[in-house]
Amino acid sequence: MSVRRLALAVLVLCATAAPAAVAQDAFPSRPITIVAPFPPGGVADLHARPLAAAMEKVLKSPVGVVNKTGAAGAVGMQHVATSKPDGYTLLLALSSISIIPEADKLFGRQPAFTVDQFEPIALLSADPTILVVRTESPWKTAKEFLDDARKRPGQISFSSSGVYCTLHMAMELLQHAAGVKLRHVPYAGAGPAITAILGGHVDALASGPAAVVAHIKSGKLRPLAGWGDRRLAAMPDLPTFKELGYPDAEFYIWAGLFAPRGVPAPALARLREATRAAVAEPEFRSAMDKMQTPIAFKQGDEFKRFFEADARRLAAGVQKVGRIEDKK
Amino acid sequence: MLETFQNLYFGFSVALAPSVLLYAFVGCLIGTVVGVLPGVGPLAGISLLLPATFGLDATRAIVMLAGIYYGAMYGGSTTSILMRIPGEAASVMTCIDGYAMARRGRAGPALAIAAVGSYVAGTASVVALMFLAPPLASFALRFGPPEYFSLLLLGLLVLAYMSGGSMVRSLTMAALGLLLGMVGIDQMTGYFRFHYGVVELGDGIGIVPVAVGLFGLSEILLTAGQATPPEVMKPRLRELLPSRAEWTQAALPVGRGTLIGFIIGIIPGSAHVISSFVSYAIERRLSRRPEEFGTGAVPGVAGPESANNAATSGAFVPMLALGVPSGPIPAVMLAAMMVHGVAPGPLLISQQPQLFWGFIASMYVGNVVLLILNLPFVTLFVNLLRVPYPLLYPGILVFCVLGVYAVNSSVVDVWIMLVTGALGYVLRKLAFEPAPIVLGLILAPMLEMALRQSLAMSDGQYTILLTRPISGVLLAVGMILVLLSLKPLVTRGLDWRARLAMAEKGEEL
Numbered sequence: 001m002s003v004r005r006l007a008l009a010v011l012v013l014c015a016t017a018a019p020a021a022v023a024q025d026a027f028p029s030r031p032i033t034i035v036a037p038f039p040p041g042g043v044a045d046l047h048a049r050p051l052a053a054a055m056e057k058v059l060k061s062p063v064g065v066v067n068k069t070g071a072a073g074a075v076g077m078q079h080v081a082t083s084k085p086d087g088y089t090l091l092l093a094l095s096s097i098s099i100i101p102e103a104d105k106l107f108g109r110q111p112a113f114t115v116d117q118f119e120p121i122a123l124l125s126a127d128p129t130i131l132v133v134r135t136e137s138p139w140k141t142a143k144e145f146l147d148d149a150r151k152r153p154g155q156i157s158f159s160s161s162g163v164y165c166t167l168h169m170a171m172e173l174l175q176h177a178a179g180v181k182l183r184h185v186p187y188a189g190a191g192p193a194i195t196a197i198l199g200g201h202v203d204a205l206a207s208g209p210a211a212v213v214a215h216i217k218s219g220k221l222r223p224l225a226g227w228g229d230r231r232l233a234a235m236p237d238l239p240t241f242k243e244l245g246y247p248d249a250e251f252y253i254w255a256g257l258f259a260p261r262g263v264p265a266p267a268l269a270r271l272r273e274a275t276r277a278a279v280a281e282p283e284f285r286s287a288m289d290k291m292q293t294p295i296a297f298k299q300g301d302e303f304k305r306f307f308e309a310d311a312r313r314l315a316a317g318v319q320k321v322g323r324i325e326d327k328k
Numbered sequence: 329m330l331e332t333f334q335n336l337y338f339g340f341s342v343a344l345a346p347s348v349l350l351y352a353f354v355g356c357l358i359g360t361v362v363g364v365l366p367g368v369g370p371l372a373g374i375s376l377l378l379p380a381t382f383g384l385d386a387t388r389a390i391v392m393l394a395g396i397y398y399g400a401m402y403g404g405s406t407t408s409i410l411m412r413i414p415g416e417a418a419s420v421m422t423c424i425d426g427y428a429m430a431r432r433g434r435a436g437p438a439l440a441i442a443a444v445g446s447y448v449a450g451t452a453s454v455v456a457l458m459f460l461a462p463p464l465a466s467f468a469l470r471f472g473p474p475e476y477f478s479l480l481l482l483g484l485l486v487l488a489y490m491s492g493g494s495m496v497r498s499l500t501m502a503a504l505g506l507l508l509g510m511v512g513i514d515q516m517t518g519y520f521r522f523h524y525g526v527v528e529l530g531d532g533i534g535i536v537p538v539a540v541g542l543f544g545l546s547e548i549l550l551t552a553g554q555a556t557p558p559e560v561m562k563p564r565l566r567e568l569l570p571s572r573a574e575w576t577q578a579a580l581p582v583g584r585g586t587l588i589g590f591i592i593g594i595i596p597g598s599a600h601v602i603s604s605f606v607s608y609a610i611e612r613r614l615s616r617r618p619e620e621f622g623t624g625a626v627p628g629v630a631g632p633e634s635a636n637n638a639a640t641s642g643a644f645v646p647m648l649a650l651g652v653p654s655g656p657i658p659a660v661m662l663a664a665m666m667v668h669g670v671a672p673g674p675l676l677i678s679q680q681p682q683l684f685w686g687f688i689a690s691m692y693v694g695n696v697v698l699l700i701l702n703l704p705f706v707t708l709f710v711n712l713l714r715v716p717y718p719l720l721y722p723g724i725l726v727f728c729v730l731g732v733y734a735v736n737s738s739v740v741d742v743w744i745m746l747v748t749g750a751l752g753y754v755l756r757k758l759a760f761e762p763a764p765i766v767l768g769l770i771l772a773p774m775l776e777m778a779l780r781q782s783l784a785m786s787d788g789q790y791t792i793l794l795t796r797p798i799s800g801v802l803l804a805v806g807m808i809l810v811l812l813s814l815k816p817l818v819t820r821g822l823d824w825r826a827r828l829a830m831a832e833k834g835e836e837l
Contacts, residue, residue: 039656039659042659042663045663046663046666046667049378049382049663049667050382050667053382067375068736069531074513074530075528075530075531103518107518107519109520154787157784157785162515163515163516163517163518164518183784183785183787184784185473185781185784185785186515186516186781186784187781188515188777189659191652191653191659191662192596192597192653194652195469195596195646195652195653196472198469198650198652199469199470199471199472199596200469200470200472201472201473201785202785210666213671214651214671214672214673214674214675215651215673215674217671217673217675218673218674218675220674283382286669287382287667289669290666290667290668290669291666291667323517
């Protein structure tokens, strides 16, 4: 059966791409597309573009980035989940890949996709979010912030990149770990969420360090604590919530490359190898440096373990948040 | 002041360096092409070319990307005027009077006015950007969801002045647009609405396919449906330039359009699309002959085309002064800066003077380049009208389908364009003006999001819309507009709208 199918595939190949038929082992033979399910300029996009450029160099074949946005990333992720598993359509996913199917379950809808539909290729970075407030705000430490939040439940507000999105989940995990209640004002993306706190329309924000570091340096925002397992190399004085006694407030904005499940083994191996080489390219390294995002490259079992632990934390988080409408 | 000019001199020394100049020129050229192609707008153009700038230094990359952005605003008017197809969303309003001018044989003047208006607006708003960026940026930050909601509401009230004839007809079309704008994911709860199993509808219905369908396709269908095909136009050379009277009519609208566009451009979240709608409505309101709008009024071209160009410079204010995006296009440009190791933020101007001042100077240069580029094109483009319809229209159709498909690689978008094209045909046969549909479609998601964010901020208190000063003032202005439009009811006088409606009725009878 499989032999026949192979023969058929070869026939089709010969018919459609006769000159390239000899190049059976030459994956890729046409441009690869990396789908970034978020708008240009976002974290996914800023990983995808330098990665695509570096992979293009390694593979000596065009690699493009397409922003397929919408539905908090679900549109792009579903697009890749249901695309042909030939290795030519890849996904640059963030933590939300584990959140969206959980949220779908919560609403009792047919999930747009499940995590089993993806084959992990590599983890590129994993940065913990940090809690920032405006410099004029009364809170100098995370303890002061949380104490005040405990005294005034539902009064202190925070912006996020959207409901059930990464920045929202980080804050939810903190609220449950610390037993406080904050007021959520969702925005359409991380950029507008940062604009909102700078403009004083909300009080606090959980953000990736790179996105706010310029505002911290210029004295507009003050970091209070981080969600990491350990302190950030770039901000050694910033405590973690774990140190402050809230070990459940652990959250990373990570970025990883995925393929739809079912990509032929040779193509997958070639992609894994190309990603490993691309990450070592000086251009990619300097691109990540410039974004002040440390590379956290993981492949194989190591990535799998990280991915599963993270998915468990997030699933529990989504269940704790529950359906937004139920609270009204 | 003196320091600013010294800095600007320094900026020109950066911008006029041959390599920087070259990238400014390439950016403007690509932008013009992107603007001319129906469907493909500046966001798609910039996103596609972002990786190509990775090999450049930050200044050249930003200069080129900015050139694409404002170049697209110049190019967008071309197809709107010649074929009633918006080259990008911000040129929707130009379709109405620009195309009407072209039908009257004034295509050349319309194109020239659009180019010169864009030039004036582009240059004047760079001056404002140069002197006022830091203070304006902190003003822009004060626009939170409540202010934004009030502004959008004001925009919606302005609708009443958009179309001629029956108010009921325009409001019906606006309501249809608002309903279409409800499709897609609910950003506050994560619910999918009206998607009927089509995931692409999770994003909502795109503005571009609807605009191309409603304006462009419907026009092609209407022409094809005429018993005797319209005569192919033969523009003559001396008719290419605007007359003295046309320049005079254009002057004030260009000035007002520049101001409106720049102010709307700096507000985070607002799109340059809205600036052209507002400008059109204001021009009609201020005009002594509002009944001419829709039949080829010069201010209807000059105002919106200036406004959408000024809005691009306005959008750079929060981007350069604070490092925050005011929309998706500045967001891509911020990403481009980060990719080049320039940390966008409040310290950008002091830490990266060669980037900031080089950028400012390159925008002066770029606007001159675009003017030089566009005026000769007027002759070329106008001659397109000599092509007989049986050849011209199928060609346009192909470009529409390609352009709309290219933006999101989405066949769903092509279907939306085809369906709205048919809808536009029917509506125009029934004398409904499609422009309010597009405005409703643009405003609905923004308006809803802003209102619900405001209520989330205030824990459900509607008073937040009145107690915040900027928001309160905007709502008061809206209230005055409503009262003004009620005045004829009280005084029983007939305004131009009623006269026009009666005239229309007379014709139909």
